[in-house]
Amino acid sequence: MSSLLETKIAARQHALREQGLLRQRKVLSVDHALNTNASTSSPRFVFKGRAYVNFSSNDYLGLSRVPQLAEALHLGAQTYGVGSGASPLVTGYSDAHLALERELCDLTGHEAALLFCSGFSANTALMKTLFDQHDIVVADKLVHASIIDGLQDSGAQLKRFLHNSLESAERLLARNQTSALITESVFSMDGDCAPISELSALCRQHHAWLIVDDAHGFAVLDGYNNAEAAKLIDVQVVTFGKALGCQGAAVLGSQALIDFLVSNAREYIYSTALSPANAALALAATQYSTVHPELQQKLFENITLFKRLCREANVPLLGSDTAIQPLIIGDALQTLQVAEELRAAGIWVGAIRPPTVPIGSARLRITLTAAHAAEDIATCVAQLAQVLSRVGVPLVTERQATDEHR
Numbered sequence: 545m546s547s548l549l550e551t552k553i554a555a556r557q558h559a560l561r562e563q564g565l566l567r568q569r570k571v572l573s574v575d576h577a578l579n580t581n582a583s584t585s586s587p588r589f590v591f592k593g594r595a596y597v598n599f600s601s602n603d604y605l606g607l608s609r610v611p612q613l614a615e616a617l618h619l620g621a622q623t624y625g626v627g628s629g630a631s632p633l634v635t636g637y638s639d640a641h642l643a644l645e646r647e648l649c650d651l652t653g654h655e656a657a658l659l660f661c662s663g664f665s666a667n668t669a670l671m672k673t674l675f676d677q678h679d680i681v682v683a684d685k686l687v688h689a690s691i692i693d694g695l696q697d698s699g700a701q702l703k704r705f706l707h708n709s710l711e712s713a714e715r716l717l718a719r720n721q722t723s724a725l726i727t728e729s730v731f732s733m734d735g736d737c738a739p740i741s742e743l744s745a746l747c748r749q750h751h752a753w754l755i756v757d758d759a760h761g762f763a764v765l766d767g768y769n770n771a772e773a774a775k776l777i778d779v780q781v782v783t784f785g786k787a788l789g790c791q792g793a794a795v796l797g798s799q800a801l802i803d804f805l806v807s808n809a810r811e812y813i814y815s816t817a818l819s820p821a822n823a824a825l826a827l828a829a830t831q832y833s834t835v836h837p838e839l840q841q842k843l844f845e846n847i848t849l850f851k852r853l854c855r856e857a858n859v860p861l862l863g864s865d866t867a868i869q870p871l872i873i874g875d876a877l878q879t880l881q882v883a884e885e886l887r888a889a890g891i892w893v894g895a896i897r898p899p900t901v902p903i904g905s906a907r908l909r910i911t912l913t914a915a916h917a918a919e920d921i922a923t924c925v926a927q928l929a930q931v932l933s934r935v936g937v938p939l940v941t942e943r944q945a946t947d948e949h950r
């Protein structure tokens with residue numbers, strides 16, 4: 545007889561499979577022949593013996609394959625060892641960590657920074673530690689799962705405003721004595737940007753903090769990687785696994801906030817610190833992105849090219865101007881089918897389904913990077929147009945689909 549848990553697991557997996565929502569990992573490998581010009585050719589990987597052009601990573605500047613950054617990681621490991629060996633409050637905090645924190649503060653104008661091993665733990669730690677049942681927090685309807693999880697754990701009263709709607713945010717701020725408003729600089733699944741200056745003004749008016757998850761904006765959008773950021777944003781969460789091409793994250797804010805997190809954030813206190821080698825790498829990647837503005841330029845040329853080709857081929861995109869270009873299909877199974885057909889043509893794009901996005905708004909999440917070659921972008925769009933018309937997908941371009949609850 546099966547145990548209770550075996551029965552539960554089997555039933556849940558069956559239900560997910562039936563709805564096309566089962567998640568499975570794919571083992572990817574690298575073909576070194578494909579990567580000889582790693583930083584100048586389109587990102588590719590091998591799956592089951594076949595090469596694919598990768599249009600689904602968040603490595604927006606192509607930094608994950610830059611040889612100087614591999615050297616920085618190597619040097620960091622030689623200098624400090626390959627791991628931190630302890631929590632930051634024991635012996636896991638080094639001058640490599642401090643140097644990165646200082647660099648991030650210099651870039652953004654914030655007083656202090658705290659490093660985490662991932663953006664997910666930075667967000668949950670921040671929310672759980674900062675808020676409790678006495679706080680009312682308002683957040684955009686599309687904020688990331690890590691923010692929602694942290695807020696739920698905190699016990700705070702959460703109120704959601706309509707995606708990117710200043711009117712809706714203002715209504716909530718006016719009706720509730722709000723501790724903080726939370727949004728993202730660039731929304732991870734829609735690719736659109738929050739009106740940060742306007743939200744900041746609203747927050748000032750209502751004496752609430754503005755917290756911005758800058759995972760998809762940092763090092764790639766000009767907006768908040770400058771000394772002005774701290775004037776608009778009270779707490780900024782930046783991640784190193786997207787445009788910086790490596791791993792880890794930081795919470796940036798006032799010295800008082802960071803001191804408070806050091807003493808109270810369980811994810812920080814009871815977890816092995818980010819390795820110093822990774823901190824050295826993230827510092828090198830931050831500096832590399834600063835001294836190579838041509839990478840941002842190339843990324844925006846690639847975004848512009850992709851959007852123009854889609855317009856010409858009648859491929860209806862959501863209207864994003866960032867590296868994240870969603871194409872809403874609606875049905876989860878059809879989304880998988882389109883992604884599969886694109887794979888048959890050597891193009892790998894993300895097929896994003898609920899609960900990552902609202903029910904009825906399953907989508908392709910196509911991401912551009914500075915490393916994509918123009919001919920690969922052209923092939924991607926041509927194949928996309930062909931597959932969409934072949935599969936006969938009823939395209940959902942109405943934005944309401946994404947305005948539902950997550």
Ligand SMILES: Cc1ncc(COP(=O)(O)O)c(C=O)c1O
Pocket residue numbers: 661662663664665667688690728732757759760783784785792793
């Ligand atoms: C908006 C946003 N915040 C936070 C995270 C988590 O960052 P990390 O991948 O470093 O855990 C992600 C990653 O998917 C994200 O998209």
